[in-house]
Amino acid sequence: MTDPAPEGPSGTTKTSRGNGFGGVPQWAVVAVATIVLLIAGYFVLRMLSTEDVRVDGLPSHPVRSEATSDGSIQIRSETTASTQILLDGRPVPTSEQGGALAVHAPSTSDGTHVLEVVTPRAVSWLGSSSTTQEFTVDSAAPELQVEDSLRPNELGEPVTVHGKATGADEVTVAGKAVKPGPDGAFSAVVDKPEREVQVVATDLAGNRAERTMTVHIKHPGMRAVHMTGLAWTSDTLREPVLEMARQGRIDTVELDIKDESGEIPYGSAVPEANRIGAVKNYYDAREAIDQLHGMGVRVVGRLVAFKDPVLGEASWREGHPERVVQTSGGQPWSSGYGDFAFTNFADPAVQKYNIDIAAEAASLGFDDILYDYVRRPDGGIEKMRFPGLTTTPETGIANFLRESQTAVRSQGALLGASVFGIAVDRPTQIAQDIPQMAKYVDYIAPMVYPSHWGPGEFGVADPNTAPYDIVRRSLDKFAQAVAGTDVQIIPWLQDFSLGASYGPAEVGAQIDAARDGGMPSYLLWAPNCRYHGEALVPQKP
Structure with missing residues (x-):
């Protein structure tokens, strides 16, 4: 017989709760068991789960083919050392870089590819897991x-x-x-x-x-005469030219800014020119430009580039023989031009000297810079040396013009190049390739003087006595040489007698020939700077 249940204070009967294990409350047992199960579950999941893998350097947009070989794709995981990288199912070489694996697979072809990262699980007997990422290779330029x-x-x-x-x-x-x-x-x-x-x-x-x-800038055209620096200081020579301008017979004057002697006839501030004694101050460039511009006349600066005995001699004597064209024996090239006459167009210092003068003249207000002697000396090239030349002479000259045009344009002027007539079909004789040069100038000024052509040139038996025929036919060849470009041909024409007497009729015949060939612009050359103005038809502004 059992004892009756004890009564409570109010006379009710007490019931006893389970004590669990060893007196531990049942709820505590359940809580502990739950925690144990969670911890165990975590470790089981860790053993079964994929390693934490991060792929860097593989954007969602297409990549270039070298992206798979240059190491820019990098893999990071907790078990980097034992991670394997597959590209389209094949293992690829990797290198360790800062705790990551850099991919160095051969460049891949265009299209879609799969990068697979195989990592071991935390427990070796559970094997490994893999992470894949698709990407597209595109090596085609727009x-x-x-x-x-x-x-x-x-x-x-x-x-x-x-x-x-x-x-x-x-x-x-x-x-x-x-x-x-x-x-x-x-x-x-x-x-x-x-x-x-x-x-x-x-x-x-x-x-x-x-x-x-x-x-390409369309040149406004010109009807010009040439004047040396000293001629401009002479009232006897300057005034007839100004009168031609007043009458509308010419609209442009070309003035020397560096001549065949290497002298700079105006007060240049270029340091190297002053140091070697090239500056002569014969005329005031700013004053001359202002006077001519005030008359509505354009001003072209003639710059003799590489025939420069002043720079040549100074360079040679100061221990810079590389700045001078040399004979095959290493002596200064002369060949009738005089000692140290030709500077080396391939030398950077020579190039800079001429470009500095050109840029300065443009900044003073010259409308154009027109290079002359922008060539190598004539004669057998096998007998010449051009220190530093790494290309053909023709390309070297063209590259010089390219550098010059940038400098001249930046100062607000256009660039022209005077060339030999023979350059149109014999470019290697003096390193003047017309199609190459045309890329880097605003106009080409060929010297098609009738007296400078030999018998039979362009089918003309005696060019010097047939000024119209030789000018027309030679300029037709120049037009063909620059076809397809925006470069203009503005020829040098002859106003002097050499082997035949030249007067207004002969000068006018050359002008007519150029005009009939679609070239209304011209420059007249007279060594004594005296011109047959009556050959020029006045034109209203």
């Missing part, structure tokens, strides 16, 4: 379409570049970013175009397409 040339009406005038860049994400025009439309079309205004405008199209993968647009 298709960029622009014109070859830009044609502002005047120097410094803004130009608008129109084009299409199919497949591009971004386009830059002269360094300015432009967003192409859905069809790739774009346009951009270049406020102050230089000699060239670069257009670059880039896609998301980083592929680039580049085009260079040449800025």
